[in-house]
Amino acid sequence: MFFFYLTSGLFLGWSLGANDAANIFGTAVGSKMIRFRTAAIIAGIFVIIGATLQGSGTTDTLSHLGAVDAMAGAFTVALSAAIVVFLMTKALLPVSTTQAIVGAIIGWNLFTGHKTDIRLLTTIVTTWVVSPVIGAVFSAFFYILLRALLKRLQIHLVILDVWIKWALIVVGAFGAYSLGANNIANVMGVFAGSAPDVVIDLGIIRLDGLQVLFLLGGAAIATGIMTYSKNLMVKVGNGIMALSAEAAIVTVLAQAVVLFIFSSTSFSGMLKSIGLPPIPLVPVSSSQVIVGSIIGIGLIKGVNEIKFKTIRGIIAGWVLTPVAAGLLSFLALFFVRNLFNLNVGSAVATGETGAVMPAATGTVISSGTKYINLIWPGISLLALALVSALLTYTFRQQKKRLTAEKELLEREKENIIARQALTDAEIRAVQVENQYLQNEVENKRRDLINYAMSIVEQKEYFEKVSESLRELSGEKRSELRDEKLKKLEIEIRQRMSFADKVEDFNIRIEKMHKDFMGRLAQLYPDLSSNETRLAVLIRLGISSKEIATLLNISPKSVEINRYRLRKKLGLDRKASLTQFINNI
Amino acid sequence: MAFFRNAAGVINAIEAFFNTVDEGVLVFKEGVSNYLHGNQDAFNNNIANMAKLEADADNLRRDIENKLYTHSLMPEVRGDILRLLEEMDNIIDTAKKNLFQFDVEVPNIPAELNQDLILLTDICVSSVSTVIPAARAYFRAPETVKDQIHRVYFYEKEADKLADVIKRKVFRQMTGLRLSEKFHLRYFALHIETVSDTAEKVADLLSIMAIKRTI
Structure with missing residues (x-):
């Protein structure tokens, strides 16, 4: 039953992944600097790491806002938030899971009669406003710094492109880590009170019950990233402002830093130790921060470029999200309790802030804690994953090689056909030329024969004429001579017709x-x-x-x-x- | 670090391409001068050299194009860069075509036009020699491109003016020439001038590309 109730949280995690990964890798994927698959794998892995290792701080804060103390209630609250997030994702609106879960928790508080801690709520809402401002300041600062650096170093554009690609990956991984650390509370915070009392030993690290929940939530976020974030990545990447690759690095870095600050217990403790006020560990909206970061760069570059219409749409979504989630949560809790007779939460006396859920502060094994040793299964799984990856890589390389060889063979085949066609054409041309030359030779031969014949014939003829004239000169009889002369003249004339x-x-x-x-x-x-x-x-x-x-x-x-x-x-x-x- | 090795390969190819274009226009300049001074052997050498450089430029351009696509480099500016290389390839193509026209048509050029035509060629080649550093600057310091290309526009205008002067001289002062010869000379002035026009096209493209990179 526990896992069934958990499904709404996992669904919310999936929605968060589908939405918020766009804030980290949107520009990189939108500008085609990084392929979606690469971005999704990196984001998925680092979200899980961030959630598991650093998710407790913000979860503690949400537990203070509303300690949902029944699994059915937690299920309903998470489901309401998830439905709102899913619907807004469908409408391609960058939506905040933080606002959705906070709205849903307040709905639960109202329904069960728990008093909402106004001071804490004010702190949370203040961070909603402050976080984009900090994002803007950071991004403006980073942007100026990066521009100065690039101007000074004068790196060749091609090398710069490689650096940018790596920087986008590294900064994106940091962004994903911070997102997991900060936003896992939105996904699993309401289930914190029902975390199983176990310790799982993975050899390198030990995970307590809450961290196991975070691991599951992180996996759900990673699934959301891999299955449903592509469209929004492209929209965020191209929609708000036409970002250059350098600006993308800066915005993601600024966002990652802001999310990290608002989720790191160590950083907060460090500030406290040097006498500064601690940073409240509050889940903040990565969408808010990224918009702030983009505005920060926009202010440096000139505000004309910012598409205010898109920003207005996003802000409207922020107002709509908590209200819609709150209402839906209230209504859903009503139905769940009255229709299914399920306990959605204890109705405590007013004036209390609600029971605070025990947040994970370290792995302590008490006598009642169930210890699960997963060292060998973990190692086996890791080995299996490595072998699978290696096999996949080898298979892909083989496939690539085969494709390349096939292409090469096809080209060679085409070349041979072309060469054959050329040879045929050449042979035909040579044949035609030979025929022509043969005819020419034949004509010349005939000409020569005719010429020779003509010489012989004419020689014979003129010899005959000469003989006739000699005979005529010896002829004494004038009549006979005249007759013979006439005959000779006619013969010559006939001859002249050629x-x-x-x-x-x-x-x-x-x-x-x-x-x-x-x-x-x-x-x-x-x-x-x-x-x-x-x-x-x-x-x-x-x-x-x-x-x-x-x-x-x-x-x-x-x-x-x-x-x-x-x-x-x-x-x-x-x-x-x-x-x-x-x-x- | 295969990525950086690939990038270095592309950079080398781009540099080699720019060098080839640069050498090409220098050979063009030398070729025109040799033709005008009647150095037939040297001119023939220039023609052979030019053909080789033009073929090299084509091969380099194709090589860069292949590398950019195969290694998925600079997807954002790839289109612009390939267009820039095409336009620059056009320069060497035009220069080669012009030099070959001298060889094929063997125009009868009066000696008094020699100096003008050499000067025209010089100016055109200067416009190209100025646009090449600007193109190199685009890759490292795009903000300096603008400072370099204004010279290209200056040379292009000067080439226009000088070509105009030559045409006027041919048609108005050289009365001894036949109309067909005048036409022929006009076309040759025009052909040489087109080299600076192609350089101007590259400058236009570079100016937009630099703005896109600096905003």
Whole structure:
């Protein structure tokens, strides 16, 4: 049953973790200097340490405000505070667990008739006001100091970034420790009176019953941080004021120092020993302090940057939280007592401040205390955790290596494919070039043969003409000589037509201008082969006179053919035939 | 301390990048001078040198970019820094392009323009030589950046004025030149001038970046 009642406290702890971790690592995570997972692990570990080792001071104070002396009452009070915190977290409002629990305890006091210690309440409320002011002063001081230091040292931005990252982690760990130490009272304070009377020996340290409660509460806060604080971290990190990384260190440090001061029994005792008034050990709102710290920096940098609207929203939440928690606590206690017939607290006579819960002041083993030795289980658990961590690390490294190797292989594969494609393209290009060169060689060979044949043929022909002329010179009969001369002239004229060469020339240009002839035939299917040939010659820029020679017709006929071609192409008189053909 | 080792690696790469840009503009200056004085061999050397420096700058920029992302360094200012490096890379790119244009187009430059063009190149290179220390200062003492970049603006204005003078001289006084040659010369004055424009862009960026770091 004890653990069932404790669940509301654990739930409150979870809500606190979900909310207040944002005050510690919000800027670091929001600005992506630290990954959320790293921040959550560090915050979780240090919150537990802070809560377990230094949580008694503030718990003692809350016990004085309202000594909830029944488990059902403690359960209801913690649950009311937790519900209020949870709902406000849902609404993404930075909410204070301190205000919620104080409101809920006052609700319990009112319900059970316990008198609220007004002096203590005033002290608590005063710290609510003072703590952000101290936070502002500290942060302003730290900020000026840090800026001066950075200006003097002139550290390279890249190195500074590494330092900042480490500083954020260290300061964040300190912040988490202070948060655990200061705020564990909010979570487990109401259960302090019902702490089990045990001592657990972990070898290095011994935990009494109250510290075991704190350990559980700390674990609940850590769970809240890890499971539900990410959204708010980003909002706090980016919402109130655009903080630089340096400013983030300062604000978290200032907050951590303030929370530490208000929870450290040693520091309070030290002040007392030197004759100064002791610091009241009061759970303060980390949200209040962080806002104060941010304002402190804002005042140094110029207040224009502060988003007052957000701050107003936060302050409204602070007023709303204790009132809502108080009302809810009162109503819930009424239902729990009347509906379930459970004892929610003893109704003591008015005028008393309530029974004070025994706060942990050290591990004292009395005769009735149950001693639990957890040295070996603790060592085993630690060893198991270390082995698990080592295995996880090795596994992750292996996975990373495999991923990298896979990526490398894929890249190599892509490279090979690309190279293959390139090689194929090159082979095709070489093949095309070879084909072209082969054609060229063939053409040259044919040219040479033709040339050689032509030389031989012409030599033979001229020898024949020479022979004929010699014969003619010896011919005495004039009629026969005239007849033979005429015959020779006709033969020479026929020879001048160069029919073979012209035909060869035509074949060549048709080959060269195959694309053009194709386009021409497609556009003007009525053109005759002679007209197509004429168009090709015009495209080559050959004059009408030269065309006449090539086609073995008279220049006049060329002009007539040109005229016909123009008509078939549908050109008017002004249009240039050459230009038209060149544009096809 | 792997984090600090990584950081040192990035710093070295950034410094090497700045040195490369600096050397690049000096080679550009020398190259223009060699071209104008007809030292063809030296000019060819400058061209080869320039191509190498430009490729080095590109590689260094990519290396820095990779390192910044892989080691998750400076997430807040990473974008700004990468833009700064890109803009600075632009300087050496522009210088290389200009020098190659001399090599490809072989402009016919009358000897009486030599001094003006050398002076224009000097001023442009000075604007770059001033912006590089400012960029270095951003990383260590951002509050001093502003004091350094005002010189860049001065050199840029001077380059503008001188380029204008050259263009006027070409079009109004050199009547012996053909219009095509005048156009050609105008473009070369413009090309050289763009080096100081890119330096000015870097100065603009640096001024905003420095303000962001100091507030």
